[in-house]
Amino acid sequence: MTTILVTGGTGTLGRLVTERLRADGHEVRVLSRHAQPYAVDLRAGGSALDVALGGVDTVVHCATSPRGGDEQAATNLIAAARRAGVGHLVYISIVGVDRVPLGYYRSKLAVERLVQESGLGWTVLRATQFHDLVVQVLQALAKPPVVLLPARVCDQPVEVAEVAERLAELAAGAPAGRVADLGGPEVRTFESLARAYLGATGRRRAVVKVPLAGKAYRGFRAGGHLAPERAVGKGTFEEYLAGRFGGGTDGRRG
Template sequence: MTTILVTGGTGTLGRLVTERLRTGGHEVRVLSRHAQPYAVDLRKGGPGLDAALAGVETVVHCASSPSGGDEQAAGRLIAAARRAGVRHLVYISIVGVDRVPLGYYKAKLAVEGLVEESGLGWTVLRATQFHDLVVQVLGTMAKLPVMLLPAGAKDQPVEVAEVADRLAELAVAAPAGRVEDMGGPEVRTFDSLARAYLKATGRRRPVLHVPLRGKTYRAFRAGGHLAPEHAVGKGTFEEYLTRRRAGSS
């Protein structure tokens, strides 16, 4: 039985990874800012981090924040993992972090570099956006009387449970370096995703396509965040919406 630490283990992805590893018979420790007994803010560090890593063989690093601090958090985690003799560090990243000049993507790419140079055995998996995030974005857009969509943009949402399955699989295997990207089953126009969302939620909104400017928008339009050659996901966006609606009824 392997002792595994999952950072961000109470989050959307980390919680599912934790469940799968425990079901597989592994001892799993959950590290997050508020989860006892390993409540640690990786951005600040502290003595609790060394205690959380004592005796751990593998770390699955899911903790992340679009508001900043990922590089500092990863640096502290890696230093503590070295001290603890961790053998394998698994990191979840995002497809396109090397092609889309978004601040959060740049931070994720920097963390990939830290992981690769850590001196630990390592594995990095990049995935496309989760269905959950796409729904959050569309929900925000739908609050306006007119739904404003970035013209020409596409997405390839993937089911978070499937990404959790893959991460759990990688965590119990040998370090594999950068593995193949994981994308959702379909590359979809943002328009089609928005209309599916409106239909599923029973909302009526006119949809307007707005051309944007800047390097980040151009990179998204060019599909820098997509992985059509790795469309290995099975769950579609409509299936996710149906399940979500059933769960809220």
């Protein structure tokens, strides 16, 4: 079996990728800012990154931050991977990074290009939004007594474990370039997702749809972040809610 390094290996996605790869018999190194023995800040790089990559066959790059720094982190990772002779770099991106002009999406697209131009064997998978990210957004929106939602916006949430399974499969294989997107099983209006969340968490809120302005909103409204032709995920939003909130106690506390 191969030696695989997972960046962001303690995060929501990276942790599951790590578990799956280890279950399949691979030697897996977890790289994050605080996880020993490979505690590395990718934005800073340095000799610790070279140590982490020594003898590694494949890197699965899950580390990311909407607060910025992804491009510098990828630049440092790619340079170190070249020095180490890594044969395969797998990167997880987001559906719509080339169609929705959101700052974080632009950064993800820039990293895709760095990966493609790295000189390494590479694979890029784009996925739609994870269920837990949708819940994070809805939790914030549901704090006031009225839930204000962007009008005419849909989403296609996917189960993170399914994305992890696909990434592990890709990491175990040969470099494949840009592979088919992975979308959740249903394209849903944001209103229907909000009402499902409110019901699962026992909240009673009025829901109001508000038209917004800006290029990013127009991109989301046009469905640039969706992949209806790749609705291959199985786990539904309601199944995720049931598993996370059960009868709604956790939601009422929040």
